[in-house]
Structures are given as C-alpha cells and as structure tokens.
Amino acid sequence: MCMTNLRPADKIFVALDYDNMDDALRLADRLGDTIKTMKVGLQLFFKSGPAILDRLHERGFQVFMDCKFHDIPNTVAGASDSVTSHGVYMFNVHVGGGLEMMRRAKQAAVARAQALGIAVPKVIGVTQLTSTAKQVLNEEIGIPGDVQSTVIRYARLAQEAGLDGVVASGHEIEGIRQACGDEFLTVIPGIRPVWAAANDQVRIMTPTDALRAGASYLVIGRAITHADDPRDAALRILEEVQQSEPSEGPHQ
Numbered sequence: 543m544c545m546t547n548l549r550p551a552d553k554i555f556v557a558l559d560y561d562n563m564d565d566a567l568r569l570a571d572r573l574g575d576t577i578k579t580m581k582v583g584l585q586l587f588f589k590s591g592p593a594i595l596d597r598l599h600e601r602g603f604q605v606f607m608d609c610k611f612h613d614i615p616n617t618v619a620g621a622s623d624s625v626t627s628h629g630v631y632m633f634n635v636h637v638g639g640g641l642e643m644m645r646r647a648k649q650a651a652v653a654r655a656q657a658l659g660i661a662v663p664k665v666i667g668v669t670q671l672t673s674t675a676k677q678v679l680n681e682e683i684g685i686p687g688d689v690q691s692t693v694i695r696y697a698r699l700a701q702e703a704g705l706d707g708v709v710a711s712g713h714e715i716e717g718i719r720q721a722c723g724d725e726f727l728t729v730i731p732g733i734r735p736v737w738a739a740a741n742d743q744v745r746i747m748t749p750t751d752a753l754r755a756g757a758s759y760l761v762i763g764r765a766i767t768h769a770d771d772p773r774d775a776a777l778r779i780l781e782e783v784q785q786s787e788p789s790e791g792p793h794q
C-alpha cells in the first residue's frame with residue numbers, strides 16, 4: 543500500500559495511554575470524525591482487557607496494539623496468534639528478540655488471520671525506544687556506536703524476518719528508507735509539536751518534519767491527551783501537517 547496516498551489524519555495514531563476504558567473511549571469519541579487509528583498500550587490493556595479492542599472496533603477505529611512482545615519465539619508466536627484473533631490492524635515486537643522470534647510472530651499472525659478470514663495485521667519491529675539517548679544505548683544497554691546505525695541495522699533485521707516495518711524516531715526515517723525501501727513502514731513516536739513538552743522522550747521531532755522525512759505513521763500521545771482541549775490539539779496538529787502537504791488538498 544502506498545502510504546503517501548493516505549490523508550494526513552490517517553497517518554496519525556493517537557496513543558490512548560489512560561488507566562481506564564471510560565477516559566480512553568471518551569477521547570476516541572471526541573476524535574472519531576478525524577482520526578482513524580487508536581493505539582492501545584499496556585497501561586490501558588491491563589485495566590480494560592480485550593474489551594477495549596472490541597469497543598474501539600465497534601466504533602469503527604483501527605487498533606494498533608502496542609504490546610512490544612519480547613520473549614522466546616514460541617511464546618511470542620502464541621501471543622501473536624492471540625492478538626491477531628482480536629482483529630487488530632497492527633501490533634509490534636522487539637527486534638532485539640532476534641530473527642527467529644520475529645519470523646514466528648509474523649507466521650503466527652498470517653496463519654491466524656487466514657484461519658479467521660480477516661486481514662493480516664501489520665507486524666512492526668521496535669528498534670530502539672524513542673526515550674533512548676546515545677549515552678543510554680552505549681553505557682547502559684551496551685551497544686556501541688550511534689543510535690542511527692543500530693536502528694538501521696535493526697530495521698534490516700526486521701525486514702529480513704518478514705516484518706512490515708519498524709518503530710523508530712523521526713531522525714532515522716531517511717536512513718531506514720534508504721536501507722529498506724519506501725514500502726517498509728516507519729511508525730514514529732516521540733512526536734512533539736513545537737508547542738508541546740518533550741516529557742520523557744529524547745529523540746523527538748515535530749509532526750510536520752516527520753511527515754516531510756517520509757514517516758508512514760505518527761504516534762501521538764500526550765501532545766493531544768494532556769492538552770487542555772485534546773480535540774483542539776489534534777486539529778491544530780492536523781492543520782500544521784496539512785500545510786506541509788499541499789498535494790493532499792482534496793482530502794483536507
């Protein structure tokens with residue numbers, strides 16, 4: 543699928559990082575006429591269980607299940623089978639789990655989706671978290687060199703395993719596209735409009751710059767969810783990115 547044909551709003555995933563389903567659904571409902579995909583992470587999932595996926599699907603949203611599986615191949619295959627049975631649009635695994643783990647995740651997703659006659663979810667590899675700085679990578683995690691080189695190496699590995707794309711920061715989009723091609727998805731968190739706080743994110747980029755760099759999708763949480771008026775913040779972000787994509791005129 544050519545991501546460049548998507549409307550800017552369809553490239554934005556809103557991170558529903560809430561501790562209860564009511565707040566999550568309230569925000570989703572406020573954005574439902576604009577945003578198509580909601581991201582469910584572990585905080586919300588542990589409180590709501592799979593019911594949150596059903597409630598979002600009933601409302602017509604696609605779901606990116608951000609569970610970041612990282613375990614032995616057999617366990618990740620089982621988890622991938624289970625998450626696929628919920629009809630999610632996308633889920634992710636850590637590239638650090640290795641080739642076999644990623645291959646098994648993808649195979650399990652394909653097998654379960656085919657058995658159910660549903661679309662195969664996009665399986666995405668997490669490279670290095672956007673909260674990770676070079677110093678942390680080198681001195682705590684123990685990987686030498688710059689973040690960009692590691693992210694690109696991980697992206698190549700994810701592609702070799704048959705994954706559909708990777709999670710990375712905006713700063714690595716160009717390198718990933720050069721290494722893995724334009725069809726390989728880049729899912730980009732650490733997105734911060736100039737008017738939003740960085741919080742715990744380190745490798746940040748504005749929505750406009752990330753889309754200009756070729757991001758397939760942007761993941762945006764607190765810039766929207768912690769705003770005084772989350773809907774207004776989402777619309778402001780959309781206005782900013784639409785101005786940077788003049789060719790998208792008819793969809794705006």
Ligand SMILES: O=c1ccn([C@@H]2O[C@H](COP(=O)(O)O)[C@@H](O)[C@H]2O)c(=O)[nH]1
Pocket residue numbers: 557559583608668670671672673709710731732733741743761762763764765
């Ligand atoms: O490297 C990563 C991987 C995942 N995330 C997730 O994205 C959102 C970002 O939220 P913000 O509030 O916009 O910072 C959050 O749910 C993370 O778990 C990430 O930030 N970085």
